[in-house]
Amino acid sequence: MSIPWYHKTSIYQIYPRSFYDTNGDGIGDLKGIIQKLDYLHELGFETLWISPFFSSPQADTGYDISSYTDIAPEYGSMDDTQQLIEEVHQRGMKIVFDMVMNHTSIEHPWFKESCSSQDNPKADWYIWRDKPNNWQSMTGGNGWHYSAERRQYFWSSFLPFQPDLNYRNPEVKKTMFDTVRFWLNKGVDGFRLDIFNVIYKDAEFRDNPFSFKLLPTEDDPSGFFQEAKYNLNQPESFEFAKELRSVCDEFGEKILLGEVSGDRSIIRKFLGDDINNGLGLVFDFEMLSFQFSADYFRKLIERIEAHFPDPFMPVYVFSNHDRHRSIHRLGDDLRKAKLLAMLQLTVRGVPCMYYGEEIGMTDLKQPFGSALDPIPHKFKLIPRFIFDLLGLLINRDEVRTPMQWDEAKNAGFSSAEKTWLPVHGNYREINVEKENQDKASLLNTIRGLMRIRNQETSLQEGSQEILNGLPNGALGYKRKSADESLIILLNFDGLEKEIQIEFSECIFTLSSRDTAKEKAIRLNGFGGVILRE
């Protein structure tokens, strides 16, 4: 069976509001993405995932949609969207939209109608009950909200202004599948699926059992003192993944990338049966809270391989618009960031990089009180240091600041007096233009790695074998395809290491002092090499 393109691809996430502003309103736009396509093409990523830019009151910056087939005016028009799709394709790249299927905005006309009475034509499009059960929302607290107009409670998995659609209603399902077809007809190459694991809830609305768990974790979404037994990861959602896949199959090979959470054996179910007839890929968010050590990554890779062997393909992601940027976990150390990128771009899996990660953009700490993100307002009574100690990002504005292009005003992002979020004060040191000129910059390191990844089939689709017997602190693996074999060695430790290994050629090295001796390689602290066997 041939490997689908989306198992060999590389993904770059664009947060459109912060990427590039062409009309001077301080907000990034679609034309801005079009203008930067050559940069992205040259960087070497094949697939662009664009966070939502559809009509929305922007209460959750676009993850609260009021029309799935209209474009929010601050981003541009349908013509711009069509042009973006075409220009991406002209460069041999792919484009993926963000499908927020689970919920709409309370401003969506469907919800307004549904709210208006208990017997209107859309009365059953959302999840309504006379009495709430004990379910908690994903952001904590009761997820049932009372509508005085309809005199019933509606269910929101996320925030109160994001009511969940009712997928047990065939009309809803059909409408959303038609929305998917609408965009596939316009040429998109697939979708990233927002909080896909809450699509279905228990049909009987049974109460969730008690749990001692305070906060949800990546491998176990239970928290806020209850087991998330009946509101997440329901069997119907796994079936729905297959149905959605068959809708996409009408249009050829399309990517479906699920945002799901839970134990790996559960998230694996979204991929379908053994032939991978469900979603094409799922995020595995445990690695977003990685520890920078060879031991951690060895175990991570082993666990991932145990759950996502061929024909499945894992996704390697270390940053996104909801979590701390990866460099935050690395103490802003660029040497470590290069090594992490080297792992991400050579390990067996689809890499997914977040805008600005390629230049080492850092989090911008901002007070909760003035946040545009609604989440910190929910937690403003809890002192910030508690979240910092737990490593949790509450104010997501901190990782969504404008892209740092150059040294000009607003880091070259916009000509506006005020940008929608402040530009990070370090933009004169950290920006694309500056890093272009430095051969050893993170940006050029990633470009170099992407060039190799795009040339070597073994890195895109080869098998993987972890090497044993390496010194402590070092991680190594072999990637092998029919006609080539590469060895990747990574030193997660600050001390130099010598590794006995046979190879024919060193095709990439992270540190200038690496000297290839016969049958041995010397790795600098935080150094890494790619060797041809």
Ligand code: GLC
């Ligand atoms: C996902 C998105 C996040 C959004 C939420 C609700 O987790 O990544 O940004 O707030 O869903 O749509």
